[in-house]
Amino acid sequence: MSGIDYRNSGVDIDEGLRAVDLMKKEVKKTFNSNVLSELGHFGGLFKAEFPGMAKPVLVASMDGVGTKLKVASLMGDYSTVGSDLVNHCVNDILVQGANPLFFLDYIACGKLEASVAAQIVTGLAKACSENGCALLGGETAEMPGFYNAGDYDVAGTIVGSVDQNSIIDGSAILPGHKIIGLPSSGLHTNGFSLARAVLFEKAGLSVSDHHPLLGGESVGEALLKVHLSYLSSMKPLLAGNLVSGMAHITGGGIPGNLIRVLPAGCGALITPGWNVPPIFKLIKELGGISEIEMRRAFNLGAGFLITTAHPDEVTEILLQAGEKPFPAGEIVSGDSVKYSGGGV
Amino acid sequence: MSGIDYRNSGVDIDEGLRAVDLMKKEVKKTFNSNVLSELGHFGGLFKAEFPGMAKPVLVASMDGVGTKLKVASLMGDYSTVGSDLVNHCVNDILVQGANPLFFLDYIACGKLEASVAAQIVTGLAKACSENGCALLGGETAEMPGFYNAGDYDVAGTIVGSVDQNSIIDGSAILPGHKIIGLPSSGLHTNGFSLARAVLFEKAGLSVSDHHPLLGGESVGEALLKVHLSYLSSMKPLLAGNLVSGMAHITGGGIPGNLIRVLPAGCGALITPGWNVPPIFKLIKELGGISEIEMRRAFNLGAGFLITTAHPDEVTEILLQAGEKPFPAGEIVSGDSVKYSGGGV
Numbered sequence: 001m002s003g004i005d006y007r008n009s010g011v012d013i014d015e016g017l018r019a020v021d022l023m024k025k026e027v028k029k030t031f032n033s034n035v036l037s038e039l040g041h042f043g044g045l046f047k048a049e050f051p052g053m054a055k056p057v058l059v060a061s062m063d064g065v066g067t068k069l070k071v072a073s074l075m076g077d078y079s080t081v082g083s084d085l086v087n088h089c090v091n092d093i094l095v096q097g098a099n100p101l102f103f104l105d106y107i108a109c110g111k112l113e114a115s116v117a118a119q120i121v122t123g124l125a126k127a128c129s130e131n132g133c134a135l136l137g138g139e140t141a142e143m144p145g146f147y148n149a150g151d152y153d154v155a156g157t158i159v160g161s162v163d164q165n166s167i168i169d170g171s172a173i174l175p176g177h178k179i180i181g182l183p184s185s186g187l188h189t190n191g192f193s194l195a196r197a198v199l200f201e202k203a204g205l206s207v208s209d210h211h212p213l214l215g216g217e218s219v220g221e222a223l224l225k226v227h228l229s230y231l232s233s234m235k236p237l238l239a240g241n242l243v244s245g246m247a248h249i250t251g252g253g254i255p256g257n258l259i260r261v262l263p264a265g266c267g268a269l270i271t272p273g274w275n276v277p278p279i280f281k282l283i284k285e286l287g288g289i290s291e292i293e294m295r296r297a298f299n300l301g302a303g304f305l306i307t308t309a310h311p312d313e314v315t316e317i318l319l320q321a322g323e324k325p326f327p328a329g330e331i332v333s334g335d336s337v338k339y340s341g342g343g344v
Numbered sequence: 345m346s347g348i349d350y351r352n353s354g355v356d357i358d359e360g361l362r363a364v365d366l367m368k369k370e371v372k373k374t375f376n377s378n379v380l381s382e383l384g385h386f387g388g389l390f391k392a393e394f395p396g397m398a399k400p401v402l403v404a405s406m407d408g409v410g411t412k413l414k415v416a417s418l419m420g421d422y423s424t425v426g427s428d429l430v431n432h433c434v435n436d437i438l439v440q441g442a443n444p445l446f447f448l449d450y451i452a453c454g455k456l457e458a459s460v461a462a463q464i465v466t467g468l469a470k471a472c473s474e475n476g477c478a479l480l481g482g483e484t485a486e487m488p489g490f491y492n493a494g495d496y497d498v499a500g501t502i503v504g505s506v507d508q509n510s511i512i513d514g515s516a517i518l519p520g521h522k523i524i525g526l527p528s529s530g531l532h533t534n535g536f537s538l539a540r541a542v543l544f545e546k547a548g549l550s551v552s553d554h555h556p557l558l559g560g561e562s563v564g565e566a567l568l569k570v571h572l573s574y575l576s577s578m579k580p581l582l583a584g585n586l587v588s589g590m591a592h593i594t595g596g597g598i599p600g601n602l603i604r605v606l607p608a609g610c611g612a613l614i615t616p617g618w619n620v621p622p623i624f625k626l627i628k629e630l631g632g633i634s635e636i637e638m639r640r641a642f643n644l645g646a647g648f649l650i651t652t653a654h655p656d657e658v659t660e661i662l663l664q665a666g667e668k669p670f671p672a673g674e675i676v677s678g679d680s681v682k683y684s685g686g687g688v
Binding site (some may be wrong): 036055057058059060061063070098102104106108138139143144153155156158159160167192212243247 | 391437491
């Protein structure tokens with residue numbers, strides 16, 4: 001009876017080391033003068049220096065890519081999920097006024113292919129560089145029996161900082177403030193289980209299929225569009241103290257996310273009419289999904305919302321930053337998020 | 345044609361909210377005066393105050409539980425994997441001299457059961473409390489099609505702090521320093537794919553089976569023993585500046601982990617002879633696994649190694665802390681980790 005070793009148990013340590021070698025260069029590019037550690041140490045080291053902040057506060061958030069990864073797997077393209085994850089996390093702490101410092105990733109799969117893991121981490125590193133944060137560490141786990149061949153789960157943690165006096169928690173929001181939206185690129189990283197159920201299972205489409213509603217784009221291309229980071233567009237607004245609240249529109253849609261920052265006594269009246277990417281219309285039509293369910297599951301073209309007492313100035317600055325802001329409604333007296341009309 | 349909604353696509357938002365409700369109380373118990381945020385915000389807020397540190401440095405690490413989760417799933421007991429993960433992460437940054445500040449978790453599954461997610465998070469919260477760190481945030485993701493029914497992947501990020509002058513990176517290690525080991529409880533969180541392949545697939549055992557080598561314990565009980573945290577035992581040694589280096593023995597075993605802290609010119613001669621938990625003997629015997637493979641895959645009873653110029657004092661302090669330290673070898677001139685003898 002022959003012996004058994006780690007490789008024939010389904011875990012290939014050498015392939016793991018090859019993946020690390022492939023990632024190293026890209027990860028190192030994200031390191032700035034605050035990073036004290038070399039790769040390969042147990043933990044990543046980052047100087048806790050916060051120049052110009054009277055009362056520095058760390059802001060941390062963890063998230064995953066969700067089943068958008070299934071689309072990446074079907075497309076055989078893991079180059080963009082890194083940006084999806086980093087940009088998602090950057091936006092999540094941006095709503096509290098925080099600037100990212102560093103990021104750590106977790107990649108898990110059933111059978112590690114060094115090239116795929118390297119493709120994911122390269123994407124993470126690229127997005128970290130774009131958002132000015134260091135990719136400080138990570139874990140790549142090969143877990144045979146847990147994941148289907150070709151499937152990779154990807155999650156990550158972001159840590160940023162904000163001066164305590166500059167934390168934005170929505171308490172400054174007042175009735176009469178305008179709500180300004182920033183366009184999403186598509187689904188970003190939310191609603192993919194519903195989208196897959198409708199497009200692939202119910203309608204029988206595949207990622208390479210086309211549909212008149214999508215113009216020249218394939219279904220997979222429309223679904224895989226990268227989650228946008230709003231950090232660089234928002235920085236001048238935050239510096240100018242022009243914003244009373246922000247919401248990153250993820251799972252739960254506008255109703256589920258805007259409500260999280262509204263203070264007692266404040267509701268919102270959303271006025272649809274902005275450009276809704278065609279992929280949402282396709283999902284609604286093919287799935288026979290109600291308007292209310294669409295609003296709860298998807299961002300519907302509004303990736304980020306800003307509440308402000310200075311809508312003209314905010315709009316002007318966002319236009320200068322290259323954004324395409326749109327009016328999305330108004331803060332009203334109340335305690336809920338309502339819509340003035342339809343639709344997708 | 346009936347419509348489709350998020351619930352029949354496999355994602356149950358209400359079950360997710362129930363899980364969050366069940367977790368809240370336990371998570372709140374971990375909050376200390378440094379935590380500024382309430383649950384439900386986008387990111388967790390933690391005061392960046394480092395009293396007594398001249399040059400504070402953040403130390404961050406991310407890890408998963410690996411396929412120990414399969415054993416938890418087979419046992420129907422997710423109460424201990426939280427401690428496994430938190431204690432693993434605490435040890436990972438402890439080797440650099442860091443004290444934990446906060447932790448964030450990621451839980452992913454195919455079909456969310458609120459009670460299971462709550463059991464996992466309760467375990468995470470308990471371990472966070474024991475290690476004096478806040479459970480600052482987390483993400484629970486339901487990803488239909490990604491995970492088998494009953495399977496949960498659990499990963500987490502720890503962030504701690506250390507004064508730059510107190511960082512332990514192994515550069516103070518010199519030939520002649522003694523290596524002292526601290527007992528593991530068993531496999532901790534490494535080597536489970538190999539252990540499962542041997543015990544369940546090759547030998548055909550189940551988690552409820554018994555074996556003479558294991559005494560009264562079932563196979564599942566022996567495998568599921570909780571990963572130990574060495575933080576409280578190590579604190580007096582670090583305060584007394586008695587340690588030149590530390591290694592947390594995880595995947596790669598002693599050879600793969602001790603080597604990471606040895607400076608140029610230093611190797612190690614490991615002298616086996618400490619108590620090896622019987623589960624390792626069982627795996628070796630039933631799998632026909634070589635000694636060298638066992639050493640690479642498992643901790644073999646040595647969960648944590650300390651290098652020191654003051655072995656007697658270190659041993660005395662560890663005994664007073666309730667540990668059972670054992671001599672594990674010596675630092676020698678060289679560049680590799682060698683063994684003076686066998687065996688498991």
